[in-house]
Amino acid sequence: MNTTDYLLEHAQDQCIALIDGDRTYTYGQLHTLIHSMVYVLHVHGVGLQDRVGIFGANSWFWVVAYLATLKLGAVAVPFSPAVRPPQLRVMQQRVKCRVVCGLEAHLTPPVRAVFADLAVITPTQLESACLEAPAPPANVACPPDMLAALMLTSGTTAQARAVCVTHGNIQANTDSIIESLDIAADDRMMVVLPFHYCFGTSLLHTHLRMGASLVLASNTILIEVVLNEIEAYQCTSLAGVPSIYQMLLRNSTFPRRSMPSLRTFQQAGGKLQSVLIAELAALRPQARIFVMYGQTEATARLACLPAELLHTKPGSIGRGLPGVELRVINADGVDVQPGEVGQIVARGGNITLGYLDEPEATALSFVDGALYTGDMATVDADGFIYIVDRQKDFIKSLGHRVSSYEIEACVMTVPQVVAAAAVGVPDPLLGEAIRLFVTLQPGTQLATETILDQCRRNLPRYMVPREVRVLDQMPMNQQGKILKTALREME
């Protein structure tokens, strides 16, 4: 089935699909816009499996361009607006888009220069197409294994990497997420995450499929704006990566607001410290909080901890979503015993085809239809999965193997700390000395000694940082993950 038809199958024309600033779009209006956009793409020579670049931050036009691309059987290629032109050029060389769509405001002259030899489609072309009222396009059938999107991953290298996502992948993952989160037509998601990031795209897929609505945050830089809009539009749900929750809980008015409409929280994109999850749960005892785990290579999501088990299985990412088989296997390929560490391996309809034009890299991670995630984990006796630190996140201090996560979790119990990251730096005596980086709430004066005292009281001596540095801002990638490599390189 064509993914756009699948996503809009249950929609009621008069219901609200999208709110973008002062514009509100019903499903009926969305249908009309997609129809016109299909025509515009067609006029620009876009055919089956041609690649369509979609550039920019979230907007109604992003959604229309994406759904029209899938409707035509073409391939959507979302580009992050945060990418600088030189990297954008590397990405375009990899994905070879035929046209690029975006809002005029997002397509600055340096961005246009990258796509200089391509047709650029903006809302202006769409508006004139609406007037021409073209004949409805023929339905394009899309078999499950047909390519739907190329998702550029956040790698920090100069190389661009694109994951090949099929129509079948999107539909399988959407069904799994809806079932495990119980998303319904009366849900309204506040979208802070960018749609070019698979976690963000999955919010779009799941809520459209259920005929629910999405509010696009008008400003993702200032969290207060997001909170005001949640109240103004009565949003029921919020989804975020750890940095968003850190800001929400430690550096915003969220704890002082009641926000009764907000009843569901989704968290993925890295481990959120347990102390922050506990704070969220204490502030919102009636809300359902879902901790999830996923990868772009698996379309978006692989596992979920049911909200009712948040307190019984703290720190767990849960189990595989419905339709996803998740195993943790050791070096011999055998399922680990409780407590033993192994690699998470996934199977299911959401496992993508691999990386575009990178057969060697694909063969390393995708073996006989299974995805080797590279994430190390343990399981408990009930089969719940716990991610352990990646190999490089261990610090070798005084002969002990120290988990940076445990140090960070301890430091996060100091309320003035917004984010914490521990790294090992070479030390002639210790092997590695622990260097801790923190960011603090603006305006707080907190002596680094206070943080060290907290560590000394709660951690064994070999886990106490040698040095604490306060930063204005953590180096992060576009998805809000702290870049530890950048921290290790700091003098």
Place this chain on the structure above:
Amino acid sequence: MEIKERIREFIVENCLFGDTSVDLTDDTALLDTGIIDSTGVIELVLFISENFGLEVPAEDMLPENFNSIARLHAYLEQRVSVS
């Protein structure tokens, strides 16, 4: 130096990395255009604290106070006169 000029100088140096070719008027939108990004906001709050001795509470971090040099100026004037 006038408050507006100090803000302008800060933005040119820290957010535009010295690029003076950008037409930065008092009313240029700073957030919508990406001139100030999430790092820029935090740097700006620190700049205000260090240069004007004012802590910006979370509830004041809104576009009406931050989205242009004119708005930042008006916000600072109002805060200074209150304190």
